[in-house]
Amino acid sequence: MSFALYRVLAYVTGVFLIGLVFVAMPARYLVGESSMFALFGAPQGWEHWFGPDTPLVMYITLPHGYVYMAYVLVVIWVALDRRWGAGRTLGVALSGTIPVLGFVIERRIVKQEQAKGEAAAEGGSQEPARTG
Known part of the structure; x- marks a missing residue:
């Protein structure tokens, strides 16, 4: 649940940030x-x-400000759930402050988490080696 919410908020935050930087501020x-x-x-x-x-x-x-605050809270939630380190958590949270970078980081995080899930599934499906 937290990871799906992170993915949605990453995109919403990115879209609002692009609107902020390239529309509202100019x-x-x-x-x-x-x-x-x-x-x-x-x-x-x-x-x-x-x-x-x-x-x-x-x-x-x-x-954008309210969505970004929710994004940071969800990043912390995901970080606690997935046991991320402080550096990774801070990097993911700050990626929502640079236009387009949030989209790139979200894709990398999804690929890394999918790889971890596949590795865990492969490791759990193998039978333990028999001794004796």
Whole structure:
């Protein structure tokens, strides 16, 4: 259960992070006359979507923060369940802070856990060697 939830939250966190980095933050800081680093003017009729008061903060930034907090808690849950070390746990949790890296780490973790499961299944199905 915890591992499936980790996989879902890894993707949701990654999608929100991409939206945050490539949509919400540029809309807030780079586009519009009232933006902090105004590189471009806002498109005609769309001015309310850009600048320091953009509603994208409510739609992308705030949900990303809550989803990321849930992601970190689930990573800790999985780490305790799977007996991960502190370094691996911290690395997986921090992978949700770099766009696209969360997707890559999630795939690696799934492959590693599947390999562990297959190795355990093979080891359990073999008969012990007889002595005497």
